Every structure is written in C-alpha cells, then in structure tokens.
Amino acid sequence: MLSSQSRATRAQVFRERLIAALTTSGMSRAALARAVNIDRSTVTQMLALGDARVPGGHVVAACAQTLDVSADWLLGLSDRPEQAGKLLATSLSISETGRATTLDDQIFEWQREAEGYKIRHVPATLPDILKTDAVLRWEYAPLTHRRPDQAIDAAAQRLDWLALTLSDYEMAMPVHELESFARAEGYYTGLSADVRAEQLDWMADIYNRLYPALRIVLFDARSTYSAPVTVFGPKMAVLYIGRHYLAFRDKDRVRTMTQHFDGLVRDASVASHDVLAVLERLRSEIHYP
Numbered sequence: 001m002l003s004s005q006s007r008a009t010r011a012q013v014f015r016e017r018l019i020a021a022l023t024t025s026g027m028s029r030a031a032l033a034r035a036v037n038i039d040r041s042t043v044t045q046m047l048a049l050g051d052a053r054v055p056g057g058h059v060v061a062a063c064a065q066t067l068d069v070s071a072d073w074l075l076g077l078s079d080r081p082e083q084a085g086k087l088l089a090t091s092l093s094i095s096e097t098g099r100a101t102t103l104d105d106q107i108f109e110w111q112r113e114a115e116g117y118k119i120r121h122v123p124a125t126l127p128d129i130l131k132t133d134a135v136l137r138w139e140y141a142p143l144t145h146r147r148p149d150q151a152i153d154a155a156a157q158r159l160d161w162l163a164l165t166l167s168d169y170e171m172a173m174p175v176h177e178l179e180s181f182a183r184a185e186g187y188y189t190g191l192s193a194d195v196r197a198e199q200l201d202w203m204a205d206i207y208n209r210l211y212p213a214l215r216i217v218l219f220d221a222r223s224t225y226s227a228p229v230t231v232f233g234p235k236m237a238v239l240y241i242g243r244h245y246l247a248f249r250d251k252d253r254v255r256t257m258t259q260h261f262d263g264l265v266r267d268a269s270v271a272s273h274d275v276l277a278v279l280e281r282l283r284s285e286i287h288y289p
Contacts, residue, residue, distance in 0.1 A: 011051060014055075018067075029044065106245070111165075118167060121231075122172050122226045126199070130203050135199050174220070175219065193289065207275060215272040224264060
C-alpha cells in the first residue's frame with residue numbers, strides 16, 4: 001500500500017507498472033492512446049521520467065481496462081495485477097467429484113503440487129489413504145461406475161507417496177468417527193468385526209511406521225466442528241462438499257483455513273502422540289459374535 005508515500009513515488013509506481021503492462025500486452029503507445037481516447041503526447045507524458053503527476057481516475061481506469069489489469073495494481077494499491085473478476089476466477093475453482101471419486105487423480109495432483117509443504121487434512125470419514133482393501137471394497141461395492149479395485153489401487157499409490165514424500169501430513173478427525181467405526185455404528189453399520197479389527201490394526205501399523213511425518217489428532221465434535229478440508233501448504237485450501245471440491249488459492253482464504261485447522265490441533269482432546277494408544281484400545285474392545 002502506498003497511501004503514505006509521496007506523490008512522486010506514486011507516480012513512479014504508476015509509470016513502472018504501466019510500462020510493464022504495455023510490455024506484457026505488446027501494445028504500442030500509439031495504440032494505447034487510441035484505445036483510451038487520449039493524445040499520444042499524454043501517454044508519453046505519463047511514461048516520462050521525473051513526471052510527478054498521476055493521471056485522472058478515468059484515464060487510469062481506461063488504461064487498466066485496455067491492458068487487462070486492475071486499476072488498483074496500476075496505482076500501487078494492490079500486488080495482484082488481475083482485474084477483480086479474473087482474480088476471483090483464479091483464486092476459486094470448482095472441481096466435480098463424488099463419492100465414487102474421493103481417491104481421484106485431482107487430489108493426488110494437488111498433493112504433488114504441494115510437495116515439500118505441510119499438508120493439513122480433515123477427512124470426511126476414515127482417511128481413504130489409510131483404509132484396508134476390505135473397507136474400500138465394502139465402501140465402494142454399491143457404486144456401479146467405479147470398481148472397488150480402482151479405489152484399492154489408488155489408495156496403495158497414495159500410501160506409497162505418503163511414505164516417500166518430503167511433506168509433513170497432519171490429519172484431524174473427530175473422536176466419534178473412530179469410535180463409530182470400531183463399534184460398527186452409523187455410517188459403518190454392517191461392517192464385520194474381522195474387517196474392523198484388521199482396519200484398526202492396519203492404521204496402528206502405518207501410524208507407528210510413519211509418525212511423526214504423519215500425525216493424527218482427535219477432536220471432540222461436541223465442542224468444535226470441521227467440514228472435510230485439505231490445506232496444501234500455502235498454495236491451496238480445498239473444501240469437499242460431496243459432489244464438488246471448492247479450491248481456494250488466494251492467500252487470505254488459505255491462511256484462514258490454515259488457522260481453522262491449527263485451531264483443531266490446539267483444541268484436540270487426543271494429541272498426536274496418544275493416537276496409537278486410542279487405536280489399540282478400540283481394537284481391544286471389538287466384540288466378536
């Protein structure tokens with residue numbers, strides 16, 4: 001922001017950014033003058049070194065429109081050159097998904113794009129990347145347009161990536177999700193004791209091997225709540241709403257969702273180093289018919 005800077009400095013910033021926009025567009029000074037409906041001498045004056053004047057608002061707006069940049073950026077009031085509409089388009093994207101594609105290639109591409117950064121994740125159910133083949137078969141069996149084997153292959157690929165990545169991977173889950181799974185309640189009704197026991201053993205084994213690069217905390221959903229969300233370092237934050245992903249790339253929204261996740265960690269009822277004990281306890285409580 002340049003509100004406290006001198007008029008000469010404002011003019012210098014405007015001149016430098018106008019030159020940069022002209023260079024990027026490939027437009028000549030004469031063409032800019034015609035498009036903005038001003039004299040060519042006026043354009044020359046705006047670009048002249050030592051000129052401490054900034055043109056009127058209508059001229060700045062016309063230049064911005066012609067050069068496809070924002071007027072705020074030309075004036076040094078913003079660091080983003082995109083116009084408002086295009087800035088929104090680049091900062092928010094909507095990707096179609098569905099229950100059948102929770103392991104889709106788009107998520108994996110985002111993970112690889114954020115290689116080396118910390119990834120924060122609140123899963124919709126148990127983390128897909130940590131599910132056993134049996135759980136994936138049970139979950140994907142009702143779907144007609146994606147075979148369980150595809151989900152199993154995708155999960156194995158993601159788990160291989162998780163074991164080798166340079167990224168820290170932190171997950172936050174509500175305690176009741178694990179408890180409901182262990183007891184075959186709610187969403188998990190119908191899962192056999194053998195499948196549940198194998199899943200908890202598998203999660204404990206993976207967690208024991210990958211901790212602390214992989215960390216899980218458990219929070220109490222009665223006192224705090226989170227929608228399924230993934231934050232890919234400082235690059236992107238993605239909300240999962242069932243049929244679509246809402247992906248945000250602007251730094252303010254990414255920062256907000258990062259702070260939300262960090263709040264889940266701060267308020268967790270089970271810290272990451274105690275999760276293994278919870279998995280082992282739930283495993284011991286499974287009752288066989």
